[in-house]
Amino acid sequence: MEPYRILVVDDSVFMRKIITDLIEEKSEFQVTAVAKNGIEAIEKALELKPHAITMDIEMPVMNGLQALERIMEVQPTPVIMLSSLTEAGALETIRALELGAIDFIRKPSGSISLDLYKVKLLLHEKLRIAVQTRLRALPPVRSSRPYEISPKPGSAPAPAADRSWRTTAEPLVERPRPSQEESGGDKTARVIRDLVAIGTSTGGPRALQCVLSALPANFAAPVLIVQHMPPNFTKSLSLRLNDQCAIRVVEAEEGQILTNGTAYVAPGGLHMTVVQSDAGDYRIALSKSEPLSGHRPSVDKMFASLLPLKNLSRHAVIMTGMGSDGARTLAELRRDGATTTIAESEETCVVYGMPRVAVENEAAMFVLPQGSIAGKLIERVMKDSGGR
Known part of the structure; x- marks a missing residue:
C-alpha cells in the first residue's frame, strides 16, 4: 500500500524538519512537500492533493x-493545526476548528525528548484519523465576530487578490453576561425540570457551535457539555461559544448551581458530573478521578451522573467523535426512562465513531443531522415543560 501523502506547513525550517522526521517515523506516512507560509500551502494543496496537512x-x-x-x-483537506499552549494560541485553535480543521496538537518544543515522544504519538494517532476522514462540503459557521490573529512581526500583508476571503474582525475578547443570580433576574431560572447533556470529541467545537447557537436565550434547561479537549482550550472554547450564542456558555466550576439557559463546558483534565444538593438545587461536581473510556473528562462519567436524577426530564446527545465514549451510558439512560436520546447522523459527523456505537447499541431514540439537533431539543424540552 502506498503511504499517505502529508503536507507540512510551518515558517520555521527547524520545525519543518522536526515535524517531518516525527511523521516519517511511521512508514504509513510520507511528507511529500513542505510550505513556509499560507500562500504556498494553498498552492501545494491544489497541486498535490495531499491526504492530510x-x-x-x-x-x-x-x-x-x-x-x-x-x-x-x-x-477540502483534513488539516491538523499546530497550536501553542498560550491563551492566544488556544483561541486561535478554536477558530481553526470552526473553519474546518479536524483536530490539533500542541507544537513540539524540540528540546525535551519526552515532550517530542508524546507529541509523536498524538501526531500519528490524529493523522490516522485525518487520512480516513471524508470531508464534506461544510456550510459556513454562524459567527457574530470572526477571529483574526495578530500579524507575526515582520510579516507582509496578504496580496490584494486574496483579501476577499480574509477575516477582518478584531480579536475575540470575553463578552460577559451576568448570570440569573448576579443580575437579580427571574429566580425561576433555577427551577430545573429538564437537563440536557451533550458529549462530543473530534469535530466537536464546530458541531457545538451549530447546536448551541440555535438555542434561544430562554431555553428552559441547563446544558452540560463534555468535549474531549486539554485544559486551557476548554476555557477558550467556552469564551468563543458564549460570544456566539444567545444562551450563556461558561467553563464549569466546582459547586456551580445549574440555571436554565446556561451551558457548562467540562474543564479539560477534569470529570464533570451533576449532583442534587440537600437544598434541592443541582450543582456541578468536578474530579480528577481515573480516566473513563480513556478520557477525562468522560462523556460516560457525565451521562452516568444523570441516572439517579429520575425526577428530571433528561435529554442526552452524542455527536461527532472517535471511539465509543458515552454510547454505553446513553443506552442506560434510554432504558432508565430518559425523555430524549439523540445520536448525530453519519452524514454530518467529521468522525462517525461515538454516534455510530450509540446507534448500533440502540441507545438513540433519534438519529439526526447536526442542523436538526437543536430543533429537536427545543421541541422536546418545551413540550415537556408545557411551553414555559
Missing part, C-alpha cells in the same frame, strides 16, 4: 487561519 498558525505573508479557510473552499 499539518498547519502552523502564526506565519508571515499569510497565516494558518487564512490558508485553512481558503483550502476548505477550494480543496
Whole structure:
C-alpha cells in the first residue's frame, strides 16, 4: 500500500524538519512537500492533493487561519493545526476548528525528548484519523465576530487578490453576561425540570457551535457539555461559544448551581458530573478521578451522573467523535426512562465513531443531522415543560 501523502506547513525550517522526521517515523506516512507560509500551502494543496496537512498558525505573508479557510473552499483537506499552549494560541485553535480543521496538537518544543515522544504519538494517532476522514462540503459557521490573529512581526500583508476571503474582525475578547443570580433576574431560572447533556470529541467545537447557537436565550434547561479537549482550550472554547450564542456558555466550576439557559463546558483534565444538593438545587461536581473510556473528562462519567436524577426530564446527545465514549451510558439512560436520546447522523459527523456505537447499541431514540439537533431539543424540552 502506498503511504499517505502529508503536507507540512510551518515558517520555521527547524520545525519543518522536526515535524517531518516525527511523521516519517511511521512508514504509513510520507511528507511529500513542505510550505513556509499560507500562500504556498494553498498552492501545494491544489497541486498535490495531499491526504492530510499539518498547519502552523502564526506565519508571515499569510497565516494558518487564512490558508485553512481558503483550502476548505477550494480543496477540502483534513488539516491538523499546530497550536501553542498560550491563551492566544488556544483561541486561535478554536477558530481553526470552526473553519474546518479536524483536530490539533500542541507544537513540539524540540528540546525535551519526552515532550517530542508524546507529541509523536498524538501526531500519528490524529493523522490516522485525518487520512480516513471524508470531508464534506461544510456550510459556513454562524459567527457574530470572526477571529483574526495578530500579524507575526515582520510579516507582509496578504496580496490584494486574496483579501476577499480574509477575516477582518478584531480579536475575540470575553463578552460577559451576568448570570440569573448576579443580575437579580427571574429566580425561576433555577427551577430545573429538564437537563440536557451533550458529549462530543473530534469535530466537536464546530458541531457545538451549530447546536448551541440555535438555542434561544430562554431555553428552559441547563446544558452540560463534555468535549474531549486539554485544559486551557476548554476555557477558550467556552469564551468563543458564549460570544456566539444567545444562551450563556461558561467553563464549569466546582459547586456551580445549574440555571436554565446556561451551558457548562467540562474543564479539560477534569470529570464533570451533576449532583442534587440537600437544598434541592443541582450543582456541578468536578474530579480528577481515573480516566473513563480513556478520557477525562468522560462523556460516560457525565451521562452516568444523570441516572439517579429520575425526577428530571433528561435529554442526552452524542455527536461527532472517535471511539465509543458515552454510547454505553446513553443506552442506560434510554432504558432508565430518559425523555430524549439523540445520536448525530453519519452524514454530518467529521468522525462517525461515538454516534455510530450509540446507534448500533440502540441507545438513540433519534438519529439526526447536526442542523436538526437543536430543533429537536427545543421541541422536546418545551413540550415537556408545557411551553414555559
